[in-house]
Amino acid sequence: MIYPFIRKHRFQYGVEKLCTVMQVSRSGFYKWLVRTPSPREIERKKRKKRIRDVFFLSKKRYGSPRITAVLKAEGMKISSKTVARLMKEMKLKSCMARKYKATTNSNHSMPVHENTLNRKFKVLAPNKVWVTDITYIRTREGWLYLASVMDLFSRKIVGWSTGARMTQELVLDALDMAYKQQKPDPGLLHHSDRGSQYACSEYQKRLAKYKMVGSMSRKGNCYDNSCIESFHSTLKKELVYVTTFKTREQAQKELYTYIEFDYNRSRIHSTLGNKSPHQFEQLYFENLLA
Structure with a gap:
């Protein structure tokens, strides 16, 4: 966490000052800067990129559960908790729901039908x-x-x-x-x-x-x-x-x-x-x- 912070702010504050404040060596920072990323880091970067892609393809509408479902359908092994954590790191937040009022007016004297549907929302075929x-x-x-x-x-x-x-x-x-x-x-x-x-x-x-x-x-x-x-x-x-x-x-x-x-x-x-x-x-x- 320290080295990425120094890399991000090095031109603003200078490497020497940042290393002193963070109590790390400059040589250690420069070694980290040129080192080859580990397989774990490569995978993490790949996951974050795909999460970001799916998020913006959904027009910022998908939260972690739906993004997880998309990634799993693509063959990626990842949990919803991991997706939520990575989204939080990238500051990706889906749209939030709000309440809204009813529109139709049922205060009338016209005949009405019985509630035949009765909350049977599972239907087995289209147009039924x-x-x-x-x-x-x-x-x-x-x-x-x-x-x-x-x-x-x-x-x-x-x-x-x-x-x-x-x-x-x-x-x-x-x-x-x-x-x-x-x-x-x-x-x-x-x-x-x-x-x-x-x-x-x-x-x-x-x-x-x-x-x-x-x-x-x-x-x-x-x-x-x-x-x-x-x-x-x-x-x-x-x-x-x-x-x-x-x-x-x-x-x-x-x-x-x-x-x-x-x-x-x-x-x-x-x-x-x-x-x-x-x-x-x-x-x-x-x-x-x-």
Whole structure:
């Protein structure tokens, strides 16, 4: 630890003064300076470089557990504790989560569905269960609202829509996108909260048109729709809280990149065996064909 410190500050304070203060010999420092690195040091340097690469490739979003998973998938033998220690040495810190408020309003007199999903979040095939919710993004022009539809099997966002107001058109556009892209078979279970946007007649007619079965969370119970809320929380801490959006248009472009590429295709999920939603779906279809 002493010699690297002297090397770093030698031009500022001088080698002689630093060696005197640190109580080491100049000859010892110069021998260390030209010596060949040990295999252990070479390996440590290699690990730190790869950790840094993965950290910045994830846009500073991965903490030590996910970086460890990536390194192990590459064949490196390393523990999460070691990764955390090396990240601390390099002052690499992932984005921090913040709390956010609810958006939809369940104080209405419209009919609601029973909670058919009932927290059965493990699904065995794509396009069997979708969950949906709304969140908000701050821009300098005002709020931008995001409606998202998630396939519970792979945690993939199959449909999404943005708008300046939290209307029924916002959630209908997200549902339409999901249906057109995925073309699910009749009987898909569609779960949402009890918000008026989802309980309104237009949205219920669309579910009937697509032959989907409705399910809604119990009143005031956020855990019933925790998977899609977890996605919105992740989106907030990894994108929204670290970006200043000047316009709604800028936010829409950033959301497109994050959802379609970063989240769906690249970001690994511990619940998916440290695979991205795209990789998880590909593996499913490959096994199905086999």
